[in-house]
Structures are given as C-alpha cells and as structure tokens.
Amino acid sequence: MSGAQTIARLADWAAHRYGNEEALVFGEDRWTFTELRDRIAQVARAVIAHGIRPGDSVAVWAPNSARWVVAALGAVTAGAVLIPLNTRYRAAEAADILRRSRTRLLFTEHDFLGTDYRALLADSDEELPLLDTTVTLHSPEWSGFLTGADRVTEEERLARTTAVRPKDTADILFTSGTTGSPKGVPTTHAQNLRVYDTWARAVTLRHGDRYLLVNPFFHTFGYKAGVVACLLHGATIVPEQVFDARTVLGRLQDERISVLTGAPTVFTSLIHHPERKAYDLSSMRMAVTGAANIPTELIEQIRECLGARxxxxxxxxxxxxxxxxxxxxxxxxxxxxxxxxxxxxxxxxxxxxxxxxxxxxxxxxxxxxxxxxxxxxxxxxxxxxxxxxxxxxxxxxxxxxxxxxxxxLKDMFVVGGFNVYPAEVEQVLRGHPSVVDAAVVGTPDDRLGEVGVAYCVPAAGAAIDAADLTAYTRERLANFKAPRAFHHLAALPHNAAGKVDKGALRRLARETPA
Missing domain, CATH: 2.30.38.10 (Luciferase; Domain 3)
Known part of the structure; x- marks a missing residue:
C-alpha cells in the first residue's frame, strides 16, 4: 500500500514519487505532481488561516474541476473532514447535509448548468449557524481566500498534515436510506487508501495512465476511484464536468486518454455515436463499468469499438x-x-x-x-x-x-448511475395539495437504466396533473429523483402485512407506457 499513510499526506507523497510528470489537465491548466502538491499545500494553509481546526468539516458543492481537487485535498491536508455535495441537490437537500455534518467552510460555484449554488442557499430559508465561510471557486473570491495562506508557514502546514492519523475520518459521504433521510457514512484515511490501492491494482490502473474522470467527484467512483487512485499510482487526472459523447470522444483523442470509467450508458453513448470512427482512440487501454445486468455484447463492443483491452x-x-x-x-x-x-x-x-x-x-x-x-x-x-x-x-x-x-431488498433504484430512494420522493409528493398518498417505483429505461414512476392517490375533488407534479418535485429534489411518469390510483395496493405492494406496482409500471 502507499507510503502516504493518510490522504492528508498523499499529495506530498505523490510529488516526491512522481515529481515533474503530468498530474492534472483541466482547460489551460497542466500541472505536474509537484505543482499540484504546491497548490494543495497553499489551499491547506489558507484553510488553516480561516480558522478550520483538525476534524472540522469542509464541504465542496461544485462540478469536477482542477479547483475542486485542490480545494478538497487542501482541506483534507489541513486535517479537515471532506463533505462532497451532489451538484443536483436543491437548497433544502444541501442545507440538511451541511447542518448535520457541522460544516464550517463551503467551496461552491456561482454558475454550473445555470445554477448559482451560493445564491440558491442565500435565497432559501435554510439556517446554517455553523457555516462561517463560503468561497466560490471560479470567482475573485478564490484569489482572496488564497491570500490567507500567506499568514501560515509551510512548517505549520506540515505539522498539521503529519498530525493526521490513519484512523482519523477522512470524509463523510451521504447516502439515503429506506427512511428517505440521507445517512452520513464516515470513512477513514486508512480505509480509503487501502481500498483504492487494492482496487487500482485489480483493474490494472498504472503509472503513466491518463484517466478521463467523467464520474462526478461528489461520488465515490469519481473522487476515490478517480482522484485518490490516480495520486496513488501516478496516473494523470483529466476532469470532465458534463458527459457529452462528442466532447468525450474529442478528449479521448486529444489527451491520449488510456482509462475511462463510468456507468454502462457512458460506453453505450460513445460506441453508438455516429462520428465515433472519425476519432483516434488508439490510446485507450482500460475501462471499468458496473451494473446488475450488462449485455455481453457491450463488453465486446468496448474492446472492439473503443479499444479498451x-x-x-x-x-x-x-x-x-x-x-x-x-x-x-x-x-x-x-x-x-x-x-x-x-x-x-x-x-x-x-x-x-x-x-x-x-x-x-x-x-x-x-x-x-x-x-x-x-x-x-x-x-x-x-x-x-x-x-x-x-x-x-x-x-x-x-x-x-x-x-x-x-x-x-430495498426499494432503491438507479437513474443514470445515481441512487434514488422512493421514500424521499414519496414524502415530497405527499406534501402536494392534490396528493393524499403516493408510492414510487423504478422501471427499466433504455437510456438511463431505470426511471421513477409515481402512483398517486388524489385528494377529494383533485386531479393528478403530471406537468404540475413534475415541476413540484424538481423544485424540491435533484432532477434525477423526479419521477418520469405519474399515474392516478384510487388506492395503493397493499400486501397481507398491510404494506404497500411495491412488487405489484413495479409490474404495473412495466406494463404501462410512461
């Protein structure tokens, strides 16, 4: 396993081992492992200067970018606990996690796909009494935040970094449960390093690989199987903010990408893109995907069409x-x-x-x-x-x-690689004035794997308006959680135990066009 011992020491360790080799490419930024380490150390000093203590929580609510990497790892290097937030969250969802994780510093963005996360929080009624500082990554605020690094010496930063122990909590990722309330899952530095060193060796990630990271960094697959694994094994980090098949094909060619991971839909989109053959994908070597059911043909097509052996x-x-x-x-x-x-x-x-x-x-x-x-x-x-x-x-x-x-066993279903827990969606639907009761199930979808279908019992004299309910749920939930279809039922089916018969509803969803 890595001699870094903790993620806090990982950038220092990688710079010592891989030095002037290319560590990260994003837009016009091309940083070596040494340069990446220096930027992470600068953020760590700024984090310390802003009063963050060992064990405090620091959140990142932003899309993949070079600054996501340095902000997140800078916080961890300073001894903080990282809280990654899903970029599709609405204000209430994000605020709930910020409160329960006791986050004191938030890194975010002012414009991603038309969303200003800082304004989203500011315009809501959410109270965040422990949140001391919010910094927008791609704005003049970022430079102002970094000036704080001048007040902390590198010796102080190193002392803070080396004080972090392998058994300390490195991050807390939140995952919803059957109750619909997100649960925080803390993992330690030692757990993360051992798991992703073992994972990387098993899938053959190696020194010199160039890894296109289309998986979002707020997800384990993007941050840990991506950023952390690259630093452990000397691979180049190439973040991608939004998956677009044409853009990704160009990036695979221009950056001589050798590694790509993602849900089956990522590979299907690339394989069936009408212009795929126009791109030189000869650098591709390795691919990782996962789902309950993958067609054998897709494995063969990834090898034949994308060149991943x-x-x-x-x-x-x-x-x-x-x-x-x-x-x-x-x-x-x-x-x-x-x-x-x-x-x-x-x-x-x-x-x-x-x-x-x-x-x-x-x-x-x-x-x-x-x-x-x-x-x-x-x-x-x-x-x-x-x-x-x-x-x-x-x-x-x-x-x-x-x-x-x-x-x-649980009712969870997966929409385009993201987990959806029906209880959370059902709770929102029951808050609509025209809905007395609701049940949500997943049903197969050719593009996204699964999508949600809602069965609603209307209030007396009310009607189930799909357009209205779509807008209502998307205002309150990340868009992948919003059902794609809404159906009227006089009453929800129940089994002998008195529970909603989700099996019957799933069968009904498969038989009823969305």
Missing amino acids: NISTAYGLTEATGVVAICRPQESPETLARTSGTALEGTELRVDAPPGEPGEILTRGFHVMHGYLDDPESTAEAVDGNGWLHTGDVGVLDEHGFLRITDR
Whole structure:
C-alpha cells in the first residue's frame, strides 16, 4: 500500500514519487505532481488561516474541476473532514447535509448548468449557524481566500498534515436510506487508501495512465476511484464536468486518454455515436463499468469499438467504502457481463442463502464503515454484531466465489448511475395539495437504466396533473429523483402485512407506457 499513510499526506507523497510528470489537465491548466502538491499545500494553509481546526468539516458543492481537487485535498491536508455535495441537490437537500455534518467552510460555484449554488442557499430559508465561510471557486473570491495562506508557514502546514492519523475520518459521504433521510457514512484515511490501492491494482490502473474522470467527484467512483487512485499510482487526472459523447470522444483523442470509467450508458453513448470512427482512440487501454445486468455484447463492443483491452466490472456501496466485489479484466466477456466478480482482496463476501440460491449480500472487512454519522440505531441495523454489513441487495454466489446481483431488498433504484430512494420522493409528493398518498417505483429505461414512476392517490375533488407534479418535485429534489411518469390510483395496493405492494406496482409500471 502507499507510503502516504493518510490522504492528508498523499499529495506530498505523490510529488516526491512522481515529481515533474503530468498530474492534472483541466482547460489551460497542466500541472505536474509537484505543482499540484504546491497548490494543495497553499489551499491547506489558507484553510488553516480561516480558522478550520483538525476534524472540522469542509464541504465542496461544485462540478469536477482542477479547483475542486485542490480545494478538497487542501482541506483534507489541513486535517479537515471532506463533505462532497451532489451538484443536483436543491437548497433544502444541501442545507440538511451541511447542518448535520457541522460544516464550517463551503467551496461552491456561482454558475454550473445555470445554477448559482451560493445564491440558491442565500435565497432559501435554510439556517446554517455553523457555516462561517463560503468561497466560490471560479470567482475573485478564490484569489482572496488564497491570500490567507500567506499568514501560515509551510512548517505549520506540515505539522498539521503529519498530525493526521490513519484512523482519523477522512470524509463523510451521504447516502439515503429506506427512511428517505440521507445517512452520513464516515470513512477513514486508512480505509480509503487501502481500498483504492487494492482496487487500482485489480483493474490494472498504472503509472503513466491518463484517466478521463467523467464520474462526478461528489461520488465515490469519481473522487476515490478517480482522484485518490490516480495520486496513488501516478496516473494523470483529466476532469470532465458534463458527459457529452462528442466532447468525450474529442478528449479521448486529444489527451491520449488510456482509462475511462463510468456507468454502462457512458460506453453505450460513445460506441453508438455516429462520428465515433472519425476519432483516434488508439490510446485507450482500460475501462471499468458496473451494473446488475450488462449485455455481453457491450463488453465486446468496448474492446472492439473503443479499444479498451482491459475491462473490469465491479459492485459496491458507500457503506463499504465503495467497493465490495471486482471482476478482473482477465475474465471472459460473459463473466464480466454476468457477474460483479469476487470479493475485494482482504475482505469477505457471502450470501445469506444456500449455495446457488439468491439471498441478501453480506460483506465484512477493513472496507466496512464503522457506523453512520450520529445514527447508532441505523448502524445496528446495517452492521451486525459479527461485523457483517447487510447490503440490502440480493445476489447469488457461485462455487468459485463470483457474485451475481439479482435484485434489491430495498426499494432503491438507479437513474443514470445515481441512487434514488422512493421514500424521499414519496414524502415530497405527499406534501402536494392534490396528493393524499403516493408510492414510487423504478422501471427499466433504455437510456438511463431505470426511471421513477409515481402512483398517486388524489385528494377529494383533485386531479393528478403530471406537468404540475413534475415541476413540484424538481423544485424540491435533484432532477434525477423526479419521477418520469405519474399515474392516478384510487388506492395503493397493499400486501397481507398491510404494506404497500411495491412488487405489484413495479409490474404495473412495466406494463404501462410512461
């Protein structure tokens, strides 16, 4: 594993090891590992100057960029705990996480896809009494913030960095649960470094690779399997803010990209782009994707059409530091498509059912969270007394230890790579004056994998207006959480136990056009 020991020391370690090799490319910025380290150290000194103490929370609510990297790692280097925020959050969602994580410093943006995050918070009624400072990354504020670095010596910064211990919390990522309330998942420096060193070796990420990061940095796949893994193994970080197939094809060619990771839809869009053959993709070497069901043809097409010889698939969840199982590139296309591989090296994986039968997936090891933030009851439900994390997903484990995901115990569904928890959406829908009750389920979608379908019981004399409910939910939730269809029901179906019969609704959704 890396000699860095903590993410706080990772930039220093990478600069010592990889020096003047190219570390990061974004727009006109081309930084070596040494230059990246210097910028991260400058941010760390500025963070210290602004009164951030070891263990304080610092959030980043912004799209992928070079400044996201230096802001996030600068905060961690100063001993802070990183809180990445989803760029699709609305004000109430972001404010809830900022409050519960006790965030004192927020890095954000004033314009991303038409959204001014700072104004979004300012214009809301949300109270954030602990938030002392907000800095917009791409504005004159950034330069002003960095001037604080002049008040802190590099010796002071190094002392703060070296004081961070491997078992200290490095970050807290928030993931919704079946109650609809997001849960904070703290992970340590040691967990992150070990998991992503192991992951990188398994998928064959290596020194000299050029890695196009289309996965958002607020997600484990973007930040940890991206930025952290690149620093560990000497690969070049190439952030991409928004996935656009034509733009990405150009970036693959112009930057001689060798590594691309993403949901199956990322690769499908590139493969079927009408101008794909006009681009030189000969530098492509490695691809990583993951989903419950991937067509074997897609694995073969990634190799044939995009040139990635090393393809891996994987399965994970935030509570397991993002990785549970990996299917390595030497496996057949059928195995890569049909399974998520075997347990992450050094961990245990089992299914709560007889061999070959579907059951709940359980995992145990160094990658499992120590507990949800301020939520011992949910922690006890998720991690049993023997250290097994109950994932809530259903799978089958074959005689060779290969895991096949078959279903979910929880109602969660995945829209374009983002988890959606129906309870949260249902709670919003019940707040609409025309809705008495609501149930949301996921249904297959060719482009996004799954989309939400809402079944609503109207109030007396009211009607279910799809356009009105779409606008209502998108004002209050990230757009990927908003259902794509709304249907009227006189009453929701219930099973013998008195619970809403989501299985019946999923069958109905598959039979009813959106």
